[in-house]
Amino acid sequence: MPMTVSQSGLEQFEAAATAAVATVDTIDRSPAALRDAIWRAAGDSNRVLYAPPQDHPAELFAEFARDPRVRADPTAEELVNTPAGVTEAFAGVARTGSVCVDVGYQRTGMASLLAPLHIAVLAAENIVPQPRDLFRDDVLGGKGLTRSFVFITGPSATADMGPLVRGVHGPHRLHIIILR
């Protein structure tokens, strides 16, 4: 049974991600379009952490990665002092607007966690209906059953200091780029 979502699922994903206070940008799947979309979100960042992909073709990120502000092999200093991090997401969840990021793969975990802005790149066909679908061997090749990953739903947040505050130990902003 195919478990990826239709156009309505894509709309559901965008609505749920927005409700979770993420921002969403849907673009055509090309290196130039991706480069432009990332810089639209990263704006005036003087430096961007970049975790090269394992599921998407590296060429897709090639235009972006060529920029001198990009750090694919950051120093410790750069890891903790960079305004934005770019990673791929191997899955999305329509009902919750979550992206799933493989934190066991190289520096994907750190690039998705340490910078105030996390930009996640998600292919539309990898959006599944519900969180539970990640734990099925017939969905996305069973990646959710073997990988170390995180369901990321919006920016980090806390209500421990009284009112709801966004931006705690993890990113203050989550931006999702969906590849049509």
Added chain:
Amino acid sequence: MAAPVNPIDIQPRQVANKSDKRALLEAIRMTLSVQSAAIRHNTQTFNRNRYTAVARIADYDAMKDRARATKEKAIANLPELLRQLEASVRANGGHFFLAKTAADANQYIRDVLVKHAVKLVVKGKSITSEETRLNHSLEAVGIKVAESDLAEFILQVADEQPSHIIAPALHYSRERITALFKSKFQTDLPLDTGEELTRFAREILRQQFIAADAGISGANLIAADSGSLMLVESEGNIRMTTLLPPLHIAIAGIEKIVPSRIDFQPFVELLPASATGQPLTSYVSILRPPMTAPSFAAPGKSPKPREFHLVLIDNGRSTMREDPVLHEALYCIRCSACLNVCANFETVGGHAFGGETYSGGIGGSWEAGTGKLMNARFSELCTGCSRCIPQCPVRIDIPWLNQNLRQRMNHADGSSMTKSLFGSLTGSAPEDKAAPLPKQFFANYHTFGKWGTRIASLANESNHLPAARNFMEAVLGVDHRRELPPFPAKTWEQLFSEEPRPATAATIQPGVAVLADTFTNFGAPERGMAVIRVLRAVGADVVLTPSIPDGRAAMSQGMIDTARQQARAMAETLVPYLQTGRKIVVVEPSVLAMLRFDCKHLLDDPQTVAALAANSFEPLQFLWEVVTKSGSNWATVFPAAKSRFGTRLFYHAHCQQRTCDAGTQTTDVLRAAGFDVVTSSVECCGMAGSFGYKHDFYELSMAVGADLFAQVRNAEQDGEPRILVASGISCHEQLAAGMRRTVLHPAEVLVSTLTR
């Protein structure tokens, strides 16, 4: 000068252990005066959000069944799963340690950290490590522990125990956190908003994350087949703890194991929705440590290889597993729904309704299971209102666990001549005669009702005598500030026998048997008669059963054997009516709860249990679900405009009535009849049967009631009063006490529309 953090002289740590009842009473006083507003705001927000979030899970009930079945199977197969898990963790390249006691777990972790010369360890949130007092154990050997969850950070600064199982500092308002930080950190930084406080703590903790040699996390679930952990959070500190340092130690109770990652399916959705009411929290990590990604190395250092230790603790859980009742607590996934839905918890939080580690309705079983029975004393604050039962994602009957704890504590308190004599006179089962007098009094209220109505005028007179009230307070624990419902001159049974038969033949056959419950029969027969008249007005053939106790009052006092005797006798009385095809109509909602879901604990025959549950109705629910089908037009039968009370009503449905899904139908009938009804949204009025009558809990009961009273005032903001309507007798008493007004049963409202 900032406000003092805690203006009264009782510190939470001093009253954390409540095996001595005085500590419980002191803790209630402290929380009511210092913490209540913050707790109310935070728990009620969680509670509202949970209702919304679970409604968005299309197959919520099926998911709960699956979660329940998964946990049942996992706990049954625990020894085998532990072996599997150990093999999986070792195959992944990790280390596995099964600790028999808290001390064993602490010792192991300390040894690992010392071996790696760890100076600083960052911790994610782990209530299991609170149970073992891990921090003290590490600090004793000079290891610095940085709690990185902001709530745990607050508790570490304040040196307090958790007040909630997922939001351990929710008893702190923003203002009190500001005062705390200002006094402990001596800083000039502005700390007057949530953002400023968060930034302040983040900056401190960011340095700790970068410098830490090791991270200690808990685990929400563990998959035996792969050694996978599920970790649920929103701040990102658990991600930091598990990702940055080369050494990761996870500590969890053995009950967290499920067979495989596939079994995470129901929990990944149920846990966040039931906990904070979010579809998912910001981060749900699914990890299979040790991870292959490089660890973080501080500037100038090279990354160290990763090492992972899984420390599972038993600490009483194997004994719980063998316990015929407490094993249910091992199914708990620590979501806190039972805390947030609980009216008492919403008012005092876990520093009163909790022990040294665990809190809320489920907390008593955990404190008793991992410590001593008497540590569960705070579970006295479970009134048995039952609102937690439908909220529990693994369907634990939490009040039942607390009633059993109460029974064990009654026995542990020891028997005496007085208790035994009192029990014999009033009708306690032999096993329950060790219970304290106040408990035996409330459990055997039926006996007092019988005596009292025989000598009604004398009994009522003496209820107003100060000496009598002092005696009742001192010996029976009944607070002198409570109005006692007067014993009626005639019981419901007597009034029914004197009531003329209807002139026209009944159209609804074989009709109903109305249960003459203790509370209506001896306490409010006029409410019972109104129900009879309403049922006859719609054409039902009505008989009244003999008055019998149902067992619920005894059960709520932990007098389970007495409850069993009473429930058996009630079933014997009711079954013949069912056999003639009658439905059972029950006026008092707590008795309906007994028939709907408590009898399964007390009766042996499952068919009888099922028959009683399927055929019992709240009176207006009977009208809405059974009589409406025959085409009744409620606006014609009960025309609201004719009511001498007017058409504006404020209705409060009883807690157990709503748990029985028998609350909304009352509003449906009243509105269909033409009444303008505003309903309450509080979980419980605070009286909760006998609870609010008890001297020890009077202030708490009234504090809980404050929410309900405020809702009444809010509904009357337009300046026009509303008639107060309640289905439960104790809600009736509470509303009358709080608003100083007459309170009616919905049937009394309907009767007022009938032309004579």
